[in-house]
Amino acid sequence: MISAPEPLVVVTANGLYCPPGDFYVDPWQPVQTAVITHGHGDHLRHGSARYILARPGAGIARQRLGGDREVTPVDYGTRVQLGTTSVSLHPAGHILGSAQVRIEHEGRVWVVSGDYKRQPDPTCAAFEPVECDVFISEATFALPVYRFPETPRVVEEIHRWWMANRERGIASALFCYALGKSQRVLSELRAFTHEPVYVHGAVDSLTGVYRRAGVSMLPTLPVGTEKKTDFRGALILAPPSAAGTPWMRRFGDHATGFCSGWMRVRGDRRRRGYDRGFVISDHADWPALIETCTASRAKKILLTHGYSDALTRYFNERGVEASALQTSYGAED
Amino acid sequence: MRAFSELYEELDTTTSTNLKVAAMVRYFNTATPADAAWAAYILSGRRLKRFIGQSLLWRWLIEVSDLPEWLVEESYSAVGDLAETVALLMEGNLAAAAVVPDLPLSTWIEARLLPLREVDDEQQRVAIIEWWRTLPYRECFILNKLLTGELRVGVSELLVTRALAEVLKLERNDVTRRIMGEWRPSAEFWENLRSSEASASDPSAPYPFFLASPLEADPATLGPTSDWLAEWKWDGIRSELIRREGKCFIWSRGEDLVTERFPEVVAAAAQLPDGVVLDGELVAWRDGAIQPFADLQQRIGRKKLSPAILKEVPVRFLAYDLLEQDYTDLRALPLRERRARLEALSANAPDSLGISSAITASSWEQLANLRTESRARAVEGLMLKSLDSPYGTGRQRGSWWKWKIDPYSFDGVMLYAQPGHGRRSNLYTDYTFGVWSNGELVPVAKAYSGLSNVEIADLDRWIRLHTTEKFGPVRQVEQTQVFELAYEGIAASSRHKSGIALRFPRIMRRRLDKPAGEADTLSDLQAVLAAHRGQTRHEDPAS
Numbered sequence: 001m002i003s004a005p006e007p008l009v010v011v012t013a014n015g016l017y018c019p020p021g022d023f024y025v026d027p028w029q030p031v032q033t034a035v036i037t038h039g040h041g042d043h044l045r046h047g048s049a050r051y052i053l054a055r056p057g058a059g060i061a062r063q064r065l066g067g068d069r070e071v072t073p074v075d076y077g078t079r080v081q082l083g084t085t086s087v088s089l090h091p092a093g094h095i096l097g098s099a100q101v102r103i104e105h106e107g108r109v110w111v112v113s114g115d116y117k118r119q120p121d122p123t124c125a126a127f128e129p130v131e132c133d134v135f136i137s138e139a140t141f142a143l144p145v146y147r148f149p150e151t152p153r154v155v156e157e158i159h160r161w162w163m164a165n166r167e168r169g170i171a172s173a174l175f176c177y178a179l180g181k182s183q184r185v186l187s188e189l190r191a192f193t194h195e196p197v198y199v200h201g202a203v204d205s206l207t208g209v210y211r212r213a214g215v216s217m218l219p220t221l222p223v224g225t226e227k228k229t230d231f232r233g234a235l236i237l238a239p240p241s242a243a244g245t246p247w248m249r250r251f252g253d254h255a256t257g258f259c260s261g262w263m264r265v266r267g268d269r270r271r272r273g274y275d276r277g278f279v280i281s282d283h284a285d286w287p288a289l290i291e292t293c294t295a296s297r298a299k300k301i302l303l304t305h306g307y308s309d310a311l312t313r314y315f316n317e318r319g320v321e322a323s324a325l326q327t328s329y330g331a332e333d
Numbered sequence: 334m335r336a337f338s339e340l341y342e343e344l345d346t347t348t349s350t351n352l353k354v355a356a357m358v359r360y361f362n363t364a365t366p367a368d369a370a371w372a373a374y375i376l377s378g379r380r381l382k383r384f385i386g387q388s389l390l391w392r393w394l395i396e397v398s399d400l401p402e403w404l405v406e407e408s409y410s411a412v413g414d415l416a417e418t419v420a421l422l423m424e425g426n427l428a429a430a431a432v433v434p435d436l437p438l439s440t441w442i443e444a445r446l447l448p449l450r451e452v453d454d455e456q457q458r459v460a461i462i463e464w465w466r467t468l469p470y471r472e473c474f475i476l477n478k479l480l481t482g483e484l485r486v487g488v489s490e491l492l493v494t495r496a497l498a499e500v501l502k503l504e505r506n507d508v509t510r511r512i513m514g515e516w517r518p519s520a521e522f523w524e525n526l527r528s529s530e531a532s533a534s535d536p537s538a539p540y541p542f543f544l545a546s547p548l549e550a551d552p553a554t555l556g557p558t559s560d561w562l563a564e565w566k567w568d569g570i571r572s573e574l575i576r577r578e579g580k581c582f583i584w585s586r587g588e589d590l591v592t593e594r595f596p597e598v599v600a601a602a603a604q605l606p607d608g609v610v611l612d613g614e615l616v617a618w619r620d621g622a623i624q625p626f627a628d629l630q631q632r633i634g635r636k637k638l639s640p641a642i643l644k645e646v647p648v649r650f651l652a653y654d655l656l657e658q659d660y661t662d663l664r665a666l667p668l669r670e671r672r673a674r675l676e677a678l679s680a681n682a683p684d685s686l687g688i689s690s691a692i693t694a695s696s697w698e699q700l701a702n703l704r705t706e707s708r709a710r711a712v713e714g715l716m717l718k719s720l721d722s723p724y725g726t727g728r729q730r731g732s733w734w735k736w737k738i739d740p741y742s743f744d745g746v747m748l749y750a751q752p753g754h755g756r757r758s759n760l761y762t763d764y765t766f767g768v769w770s771n772g773e774l775v776p777v778a779k780a781y782s783g784l785s786n787v788e789i790a791d792l793d794r795w796i797r798l799h800t801t802e803k804f805g806p807v808r809q810v811e812q813t814q815v816f817e818l819a820y821e822g823i824a825a826s827s828r829h830k831s832g833i834a835l836r837f838p839r840i841m842r843r844r845l846d847k848p849a850g851e852a853d854t855l856s857d858l859q860a861v862l863a864a865h866r867g868q869t870r871h872e873d874p875a876s
Contacts, residue, residue: 144400145408145421168352255347264421266345267413271760271786276346287425310407317401 008085008103008110009136009302011325016112016136020105021085023052025112028328035087037114038098039064039179042330052080054089056125057097059209060179076125092116093127094282095180096210102130110134111296115329117281118288119151122187123180123215127292135298139324140283140306140331141261142314148261148285151188154278158185159192161257161276166233171254175274177332178202178239180282181259183210185237186217198223198231200238200247223250243274261285261333281333293320305329335435336360337372338471344486353488357496367439369500370518373526376486376493377512381442383482384449385457387415390480397462398422410752411759416477423465423473433467439518446479491727501527506726509541515590536577539584540610540656540664543725545716545733552697552736555717562668562720563692563700565712566735567651568626568822569616570633574598574650576605577660583615583650594633597643598650601685608660609678611652612724613689618649623711626836627824651689652679656724664724671724707738713821714738740819741861743853744844746774747814750796751807753781761796761808762789764840766818770831770855774812777831777858778820783840792843815844815852823862833858 009016015027023033030047037043037053039060044051046065053061055073062071074080076099079088084106089099094115101112111132118127158174165172176182182203189197196219199207204222211217223229223236231251240258242248255275262268263277284292289311293301301322303311308324315322343356357376361369375381394415395402405422412418436445445464449457464476478484490509497512498505511526514537555561572591575582581602583592592599595615617624617632624646632638632646655675656664663671672691679688692715694700700715707714714737722732745766753762763781767774784792795814802809819841826834833855 143408143411144398144404144425145412145418147421147425265412266417267759273786275348307407307411310404314401314404 005108008105008108008134009112011327016325016327018082018085018103021083021087021103023082023087025101026114026329033082035101036061037092037101037112038094040095040115042328042332043114054091054097054099056213057099059213060097060206063205063209076128090128090130091125093118093121093124096124096183096213096215098124100128100130102132108133110136111298112136113138113292115140115283116292117284118292119148121151121184121282123183123210129292129295131297133298134300134302135293135296136302136304136325137289137293138283138305138329139289139303139308139311140333141281141285142289142303142307142311144286146261146264146285147287148264148279148281151184151280152191154280155185155188156192158257158259158278159189161255162235165255169232171231171233171251172235172257173248173251173254174235174237174257174259175240175243176203176237176259179206181280182237183207183215183217184282185259185280186220187215189218190216193218196221198234198236200236200242202239203237283333306331334438334441334472334475336364337368337438338475340372341475341486342471344488350492353492354496354499357488357493358499361496361500365437365439366520366523367518368437370520370523371439371442373493373497373512373523374518375484376488377490378485380482380484381446381479383480384446385461385480387481389454389457390415390419390461390477393458393462394419394422397465413759416474416481416483419465419477420470420474424470441476442479497526506541509726510538513539513541536580537575537582537590539573539575539582540724541726542571542573542586542612543733544728545718545735546728546730548717548734548736552700552717555734558694558697558700560720562672562718563694564653564689564716564718565692565707565710566714566716566737567614567616567623567689568711568713569614569623569629569651572613572615572650573656574602574611574613574652576602576609577607579607594638595648595650596638597648597685601650601683604683605678605686608657609655610657611650611675612654612656613650613652615648615650617646619647625711625824626822627834647685649685649687651687653689654724667721667723668718669720672720704736704738740821741823742817742819742841743768743858744815744847744851745778745818746812746849746852747810747816748774748776748812749807749809760789761793766816768831768853768855768858775831775855777829777833777855778818778835778838780818780838780840784843788843813849815847815849817841817844823858825862831855831858833862
């Protein structure tokens with residue numbers, strides 16, 4: 001009897017671990033070697049000795065980790081030897097520098113997707129399908145109700161909303177994650193306007209990183225540099241954590257909007273108390289998850305955060321081997 | 334229906350009342366009279382009886398979605414609303430080219446939905462699936478809400494009235510009066526609304542209720558007590574009693590005609606002169622004293638009024654105000670004048686038709702002292718009405734105040750949690766609380782409200798992490814979390830394991846500082862019940 005080959009990735013207390021390569025992917029505890037899929041806080045955490053990540057994401061990592069960490073940028077597609085494995089990073093289309101991790105060992109290939117999306121995004125390289133034996137996919141929006149409209153159409157809605165608020169003489173506060181979503185909106189908005197947009201400090205510093213990486217976006221003005229700004233008619237981008245805080249008072253009368261895939265469901269928008277929800281997501285929607293997992297031609301699909309149980313069962317019922325992995329990644333978008 | 338679905342979206346995505354009114358005005362100004370009438374009907378909170386049961390819609394959704402039933406269920410539980418789930422799932426099947434031309438709202442309802450009542454399941458199925466396949470998301474959502482009879486729009490009647498007043502160039506009071514009660518939406522109805530003369534007079538047409546606001550300030554700021562009428566705040570059903578053209582009509586605050594429920598009041602009202610309208614409260618009344626609201630509820634709950642229940646729970650109408658006399662609208666007169674006429678009118682009224690007596694007091698201090706007796710008198714506190722006040726419409730602050738007593742409260746331990754409905758269906762928001770009895774916790778109250786969204790989210794996380802057992806959607810949780818709960822009344826109940834039923838329990842706060850062992854006991858609540866019972870036989874000294 002031949003025993004099943006050892007898995008190339010297992011879940012440990014520290015995170016996803018590759019035994020033959022002796023490295024972790026997006027560990028949630030400090031480790032020796034961390035291969036990072038992208039710079040969001042639940043994937044890139046402090047304290048590891050060495051970080052390997054895609055070159056376009058190096059600026060974000062340095063900004064987030066501080067200067068004293070060892071950050072090893074690697075070009076997309078370039079193979080790196082780790083232990084007895086050959087590792088390469090491939091665009092995931094999630095945010096600037098986001099990557100899928102391809103691990104090859106003794107003729108077998110595993111891919112860890114990290115977070116990804118299939119929609120076009122002017123701020124990062126498009127997702128690159130990678131064939132493999134085992135595909136570890138995210139499952140944030142793995143329910144058939146999550147089907148996302150084309151971004152330019154939604155951004156047009158944002159612009160119309162901003163203009164309508166201006167007509168009423170009030171400000172428009174648009175909440176977007178500070179890393180990725182904000183820059184994507186700032187970039188997509190160029191199709192409708194050249195006006196500058198006010199940004200929260202957290203958005204401002206990361207937007208700077210994107211600009212240095214050559215991403216074109218609307219001009220931005222950090223909030224709070226000048227005393228007594230008149231924000232009537234202005235658009236302000238801020239992270240969701242700023243909603244409802246005293247920081248918002250300076251804008252006077254304003255309407256609020258939130259950009260997220262979760263806004264696809266009316267109850268989610270209403271519960272979070274935003275006036276408007278704009279369905280813009282940096283994750284794959286239901287059709288894209290199915291399409292991507294299928295296109296990987298993997299014999300086995302492992303699903304991490306989100307509605308992983310639903311997608312697991314869906315695949316199993318269709319004769320595709322799948323199971324859920326317990327990770328501690330968040331479902332923020 | 335496109336324009337209406339856009340209006341719905343606009344109303345749904347702003348909290349600004351001015352924007353809501355502006356959106357409605359825009360709609361009414363551009364809609365056909367028949368559409369405007371239907372929209373006014375829906376916006377003012379009237380509902381079309383459901384056309385199709387949820388279970389049939391569910392079955393057809395499974396059939397056309399091409400998804401396993403469990404996955405549709407998962408989707409539904411994330412969305413929390415069947416109408417929305419259908420619209421979201423069908424959007425994937427929607428071929429852009431298949432989008433059909435728009436039909437007016439009135440055509441949808443009159444030519445498509447109402448005829449559904451006349452055809453069999455199969456014909457309904459074919460029609461509805463076809464609509465699902467061709468309607469864009471928003472309209473599909475509205476259609477489903479209409480089908481299930483659940484279309485509710487987030488606007489108050491006051492805002493609808495404002496918008497209609499602007500469009501129809503009428504006084505708000507006039508609009509309120511014209512759209513009150515029951516009517517059938519049609520182009521003709523809308524044209525009638527618009528015509529300046531009052532619509533053909535309907536003897537049952539009520540006046541809109543004038544509502545009091547909670548008094549938060551020190552009553553001394555209201556000026557001398559002699560400018561005010563003080564009354565007990567009765568715990569019953571606010572109603573309007575109409576006596577016109579030899580007939581009697583009783584309207585409840587919910588704008589339901591409830592005349593048949595109260596034969597003794599109708600009989601008493603027969604002695605009133607014609608052309609009289611009274612504002613008042615229906616209360617359970619026995620031996621000269623008000624009885625607990627729970628008694629009244631028992632009577633309302635009966636399908637048939639047997640002689641036994643009529644005898645067991647006699648009802649009395651306590652008049653507050655006189656709105657019409659000799660077919661003349663008195664609402665603009667000062668309360669002082671209306672009250673004098675009311676007292677003269679009811680001087681010889683039979684038992685079932687009383688007057689809510691004025692409380693005489695020479696100072697606010699004296700009134701405050703009387704207010705502390707509220708519980709013993711089985712009332713909810715005091716009402717303060719300016720003697721100069723006209724009878725207004727809706728809730729207008731300044732001249733009518735309710736000065737309620739603080740609710741009862743107790744500390745209970747959370748036992749079970751289950752997801753809410755609608756937009757809260759993916760959050761644990763409905764909780765069951767227990768108190769100690771012989772070393773174990775017995776459930777005494779279910780509460781849904783009282784926490785902020787942040788607290789709910791926090792608690793939701795706690796519940797998921799501290800579940801000890803699952804029973805379907807219900808989670809049993811670790812018995813460690815203490816909450817302070819308020820309630821309005823207490824009654825004995827054989828339907829509850831604890832033997833007591835609490836009225837309107839709600840959460841005051843989470844007591845993170847209190848260990849479960851220090852929560853209240855069943856005997857604490859039983860003591861309140863015993864005291865409560867002893868008090869409701871109290872004579873009303875003012876009557």
